[in-house]
Amino acid sequence: MTQTCWTLTDVEGGFDQPEFVIGSGDVPGTPPGWFVRKQTLRCGLQDGVEIVEINNGRMRLTVLPTRGMGIWKAWVDQTPLGWNSPVRGPVHPKFVPLTEPSGLGWLDGFDELLVRCGLENNGAPDFDDNHVLRYPLHGRIANRPAHRVQVRVDAERGEISVTGEVEESRFLFYHLRLRSTVTTSFHSTGFRIHDQVENPSDVPTGMQLLYHINFGAPLLDAGAKLVVPAKTVVPRDTRAAEGIDTWDSYLGPQPGFAEQVYFFELLSDKSGRSRVLLKNAHSTQGVCLEFETEQLPCFTQWKNTAAESDGYVTGLEPATNFPNPRSFEQQQRRVVELPARGQREFEVAVNWLLDADAVAEAEKSVQRLKAGQKPTIHKTPQPGWCMV
Amino acid sequence: MTQTCWTLTDVEGGFDQPEFVIGSGDVPGTPPGWFVRKQTLRCGLQDGVEIVEINNGRMRLTVLPTRGMGIWKAWVDQTPLGWNSPVRGPVHPKFVPLTEPSGLGWLDGFDELLVRCGLENNGAPDFDDNHVLRYPLHGRIANRPAHRVQVRVDAERGEISVTGEVEESRFLFYHLRLRSTVTTSFHSTGFRIHDQVENPSDVPTGMQLLYHINFGAPLLDAGAKLVVPAKTVVPRDTRAAEGIDTWDSYLGPQPGFAEQVYFFELLSDKSGRSRVLLKNAHSTQGVCLEFETEQLPCFTQWKNTAAESDGYVTGLEPATNFPNPRSFEQQQRRVVELPARGQREFEVAVNWLLDADAVAEAEKSVQRLKAGQKPTIHKTPQPGWCMV
């Protein structure tokens, strides 16, 4: 009997493997060139961070159990697919002052390709009437370590998966459990996320989840475009409103550029699936995200085309809500209600497109969703969408 | 000469043993079956937590040097004696945002059988007039690591002890030192705590200490009773007042149950010793706490008979004060004054009763303290006791 599942961490069972590696020699029937490796980083801000590297033979992904199963970086054929944050990560949560009074400490650890914002809240910090922090920026889950991590290799389907379980719990206040799986096919240039968020409690609770997926150079460049099947586009604030006429195209690096954020309602196909494409100026490279609008009804675009040294980046953010303070989103009924013992599933697929044909194909696929519909583009922030 | 004392940690001397074990073969004249073992946990929220397991041949205790010498869990003959918190501990202090603006971060690490609340303060968070946190919920000591840990085995007295020193110090503001010893006799079903709290400073200071001792199923069940030699009983707030007529009995797990807290003045015997008993519905099992009312004049009962998944538990809490915000307790003169270089001693014994006879015996012993006196039971929160 061939082993197809390996446990890297099992806190309950008192088991962990600080160093681990498997490759094609370990699983009959798999192609050469793939491996999965776990290390624990030392020194600097990354001291103690566990990192699981998945190399599918063509694409490499680094998964961070210590940071809520976020995906730190990815490469295809040596080309980096993420962005360069001025933060020197991956940063261990012990160096992230998540709940400092400003609520902005999360930014000290922000350098991932894909980071989950949630689970109790995401979005801007939320304060009570006495200016005491109630919910910190983008929530806690990205700074909580997994208590269980497993690797699976399925020779028949040709897939490698890493699953991790992470909890966000405060006695008497909240308790949410994430079971997250990232899967990639051998020699592919993409991955998909399957997340289950569970309320293990016997009282109902609320949850929010936003996938903050971030791309910089070389994919992002002057003239890069976001192609989305928009039904509605809303600028978050006056700063975003300034740029509403060019919301779908990107500048090159601009020292001192102040971020612009747009909120979207997206169209989907009959099965509820939607798709967005980010492509470079020459339409020769791109990345495509796919997700279900019923699971993730709110889409946010974050444009931060600052200087390369300050983080030249755009965030594409499928989510259960818009990243406003939680109490505002609650008023708009954009907090997911989880009954006692209830759970929700979320899926996002990310695929890199490495030539003009693949980009054109993806663009057509988005156009098909639009089916000729013109989006409603609001020139100013809208009530119900934005804190105006 | 036989060794009877082992140093596990000595920060001053630059010495520590990450892994350690001794057993009956190491100390002539001791019965078989006991051992003491130290490990350092890895991964998840427990990453880096040191744990010392004492197995006296019948009862196992796990002591947490990394969490202020708290007692994580205990078992007699494989039966767990504590409770099941929704927090997946033991949680390393680096994951506990003790001083977040809400003052409630302590709850992120709360899953122990016995946790000390102190030393500068315990009780509800305390804020200044500008709503800036002054004292966090239940203080800092449970999230400070010991700098010295020793094990002693006394073959003559038939005892195993673990001693740890922990400090709570902020330059210019506070400096308190705990020297804590937990002792258990071979093959017994109980342990006792002997704590010394010292002011190593040349200026006077104040201190508070509360033993948060927590029990769940199977001991706690529908119909379980708290038997105490009460002189006075006071509900903490209107929620507690709702249940004042049944303060001494427990419900089974109730999803959504909101906690109820009662404050007590207890009677003691001539030597100042008092005793409380928690017994199950059928009086076939119980646990008995003993302490001196001069050392620990305030007793608090915390009823949290929520669903098992949310922490079905009661806390029995002998203390120097009631767990109100420190500034309120200060007004009531329930903060212990420690002169320069002064110190105080505190003792608590915890014994499990495993059959009806032992329970009946303990109940009689509590009744003797009452000597027929009827307690004064207040129906509503009282000034001087509660923040009403």
Next chain:
Amino acid sequence: MTQTCWTLTDVEGGFDQPEFVIGSGDVPGTPPGWFVRKQTLRCGLQDGVEIVEINNGRMRLTVLPTRGMGIWKAWVDQTPLGWNSPVRGPVHPKFVPLTEPSGLGWLDGFDELLVRCGLENNGAPDFDDNHVLRYPLHGRIANRPAHRVQVRVDAERGEISVTGEVEESRFLFYHLRLRSTVTTSFHSTGFRIHDQVENPSDVPTGMQLLYHINFGAPLLDAGAKLVVPAKTVVPRDTRAAEGIDTWDSYLGPQPGFAEQVYFFELLSDKSGRSRVLLKNAHSTQGVCLEFETEQLPCFTQWKNTAAESDGYVTGLEPATNFPNPRSFEQQQRRVVELPARGQREFEVAVNWLLDADAVAEAEKSVQRLKAGQKPTIHKTPQPGWCMV
């Protein structure tokens, strides 16, 4: 080819040496008796702290990469040169609640001989109009770990150097990089610091830096004197004003002594170099600091002659500013403006004087700077200097 440079930590390159030692046998042409050694401390508050010990054959220095390259302690011929803090350090940043709402968490880790206060701010905590913490006491740099550490031995110049790089960065908010080198000559009784602070960003930023250099017994004693080439002396507050007539002399340990702080403008020589001397009551021992007044125009004296148990200590603090809240210093234009990609250099030399001749020589050297000028000594706090 002889090795003269060793890398101890290189986070970028995925390299670190948890344990390391080199000595005179490793570098031809160096005298016997010196060594450099790195360890990682375990348990207590120091768990995980990396410490680099430099022994030049006569003086030992301990450098703390984990605490922003501070200098923990020093000894000459077994005599300790620092002070005894009630804090049991060196304290790992994970145990320092830097940004707790009070802004005072920095004090939990304060026990070094030399600690840098900065880089975004130093000085008293700064709050916004809603009493929300904006800048914590003395900034973040002392609680950030180095991501690169190197040792250099120069046989020709007869010097040992340790260089570390540390960053203070929050995405979108601040980004400052410290490149710090401490150098000592073989068999000398002093060291010098060379710091470069860089703005790696493409937008301008501000910075502050204060060297908090702290001395206690046996050097500090009743009758010890501070000899400085003062042009102006200003008491920080009414408490300091009480002692203005004796600002330059020290008491022995006084239980309950409340700190006194004085601000100075200093004279320098033609090349801009200034010098201050702390000497004991009998002028038989001393320590001399040298620095450039253009780099570090503000000098602060901190008198904390409390009981030995509470930290009997004086701080001598050359800085870019006075340790007032940053917003106040900003108004006084005492925040250093760093243009995009800009940088500043800072140098401080610390030399111990071990006999009366050396002390007399240093005193003459300070007197020469004064050149007979009388300082302006203000009896009360002054606008522009103090928050009065």
